[in-house]
Amino acid sequence: MPDSLTGRVLQFTAGVYRIHTPGGTYDCSLRGRAKRDAGERVVVGDLVTLEQLEDGSCRITEVLPRHSRLSRHSMAKRREQVLAANVDQVAAVFSLARPEPDVRLLDRLLAVAELHDLPAVIVMNKADLAGDVGVPPEIAAYSEIGYPVLCTCATTGAGIPDLQERLAGRITVFTGPSGVGKSSILNAIMPELDLRVGTVGEKTGKGKHTTSAGLLIPLTDGGYLADTPGIQYFEPAGVDPADLAHAFREFRPLVEHCRFADCRHRAEPGCAVIEAVTDGSIAEHRHVSYLSLLEAAEEARG
Ligand SMILES: Nc1nc2c(ncn2[C@@H]2O[C@H](COP(=O)(O)OP(=O)(O)O)[C@@H](O)[C@H]2O)c(=O)[nH]1
Ligand SMILES: [Mg+2]
Ligand SMILES: [Zn+2]
Missing domain, CATH: 3.40.50.300 (P-loop containing nucleotide triphosphate hydrolases)
Structure with missing residues (x-):
C-alpha cells in the first residue's frame, strides 16, 4: 500500500470501516483528528484518505467533502441521520x-x-x-x-x-x-x-x-x-410542508396557478393540482401519496 490512498467507504461494522480503493479493499479505523473533523459519523459512500501504520493496520486520515447525502429525519431522535x-x-x-x-x-x-x-x-x-x-x-x-x-x-x-x-x-x-x-x-x-x-x-x-x-x-x-x-x-419530519409539492414533479408547473399562494393542494378552492387530478391529467394515487406525506410533515411540525 502506498503512503496515502483515497478510497470509498463500503461498510461500517463494529468500529471497522471497509474501504474500497483501486488497489484493493482495506479495513480501517477512524481515530484522532480525522474522527474529530468528521463531526458526524462517516457513512457508506464517503470518500476518505487512508494510511497504513507501522504495525500494518490502516486508518482513515481525512474525510473528503460530500457532494450529496441521502438522509432521513428520525421522528424519535429529532435529528438528521445520514x-x-x-x-x-x-x-x-x-x-x-x-x-x-x-x-x-x-x-x-x-x-x-x-x-x-x-x-x-x-x-x-x-x-x-x-x-x-x-x-x-x-x-x-x-x-x-x-x-x-x-x-x-x-x-x-x-x-x-x-x-x-x-x-x-x-x-x-x-x-x-x-x-x-x-x-x-x-x-x-x-x-x-x-x-x-x-x-x-x-x-x-x-x-x-x-x-x-x-x-x-x-x-x-x-x-x-x-x-x-x-x-x-423515510419520514418527512425535517421537510417543510410547503416544499412537499415540489417532490411530485408533475405538480411543479401547476402550483403557481393555484388561487392561494400558500395552497397545500388538499381541498382549497381554485387549486390547480386538484383540478388536474379531477380532469385525470394527474394520477389520483400521486395525489394520495402527496397527501399522506403532507400529513406526516405537518404532524412532525406540531
Ligand atoms: N419470473 C421471474 N422471477 C424472478 C426474476 N427475478 C427474480 N425472480 C425471483 O423472485 C424471487 C425474489 O428474488 P430476489 O432476488 O431474492 O428478490 P429481492 O428480495 O428483491 O432481492 C426469487 O424467487 C427469484 O428467483 C425475474 O426476472 N423473473
Ligand atoms: Mg435481496
Ligand atoms: Zn393548490
Whole structure:
C-alpha cells in the first residue's frame, strides 16, 4: 500500500470501516483528528484518505467533502441521520408481477429522491411475468412525468445491459420491496457476487428479507450500488410542508396557478393540482401519496 490512498467507504461494522480503493479493499479505523473533523459519523459512500501504520493496520486520515447525502429525519431522535454520502441517483426497483408494483411506495421513494435533488430511475423486473400485457399504463405514466422506466428480467438477462449502462460510474441507491428481484438483478450483473436469492412465499407473494443492511457494492465497470434499507422508512419530519409539492414533479408547473399562494393542494378552492387530478391529467394515487406525506410533515411540525 502506498503512503496515502483515497478510497470509498463500503461498510461500517463494529468500529471497522471497509474501504474500497483501486488497489484493493482495506479495513480501517477512524481515530484522532480525522474522527474529530468528521463531526458526524462517516457513512457508506464517503470518500476518505487512508494510511497504513507501522504495525500494518490502516486508518482513515481525512474525510473528503460530500457532494450529496441521502438522509432521513428520525421522528424519535429529532435529528438528521445520514444514510449514505455522495449518492448520484436512486433506482426504485419493483416487479411487474409477483409481487405487483406498489405505486404508493414508488411515489414515496421518488419523493425522497426529489427532496434530495437526486435523479431517479424506475426498474420493473420480472418482465417475463407480464406476458402480452407488458408495462401497465399506470407504470408507463411515470415516464410521461420524466422518470425513465426500465424493464428487466433477471432470469433471461433481458434489459440488464441497459440498466448496467445507467449504473456505470455512479453511486446508485438500489431500493425496492423485498421479493422483486434486487439480489437476482445484482447476480445477473455480477455473477461472482453470488448473492442469496430469496424465495417468494407462495401464499403472500412477498419475499423474505435476505439482504443485509447499509452497504455499498462495487460494480465491475465502476460505480457502486448502495443498499440502504433505511430509505424505505423515510419520514418527512425535517421537510417543510410547503416544499412537499415540489417532490411530485408533475405538480411543479401547476402550483403557481393555484388561487392561494400558500395552497397545500388538499381541498382549497381554485387549486390547480386538484383540478388536474379531477380532469385525470394527474394520477389520483400521486395525489394520495402527496397527501399522506403532507400529513406526516405537518404532524412532525406540531
Ligand atoms: N419470473 C421471474 N422471477 C424472478 C426474476 N427475478 C427474480 N425472480 C425471483 O423472485 C424471487 C425474489 O428474488 P430476489 O432476488 O431474492 O428478490 P429481492 O428480495 O428483491 O432481492 C426469487 O424467487 C427469484 O428467483 C425475474 O426476472 N423473473
Ligand atoms: Mg435481496
Ligand atoms: Zn393548490
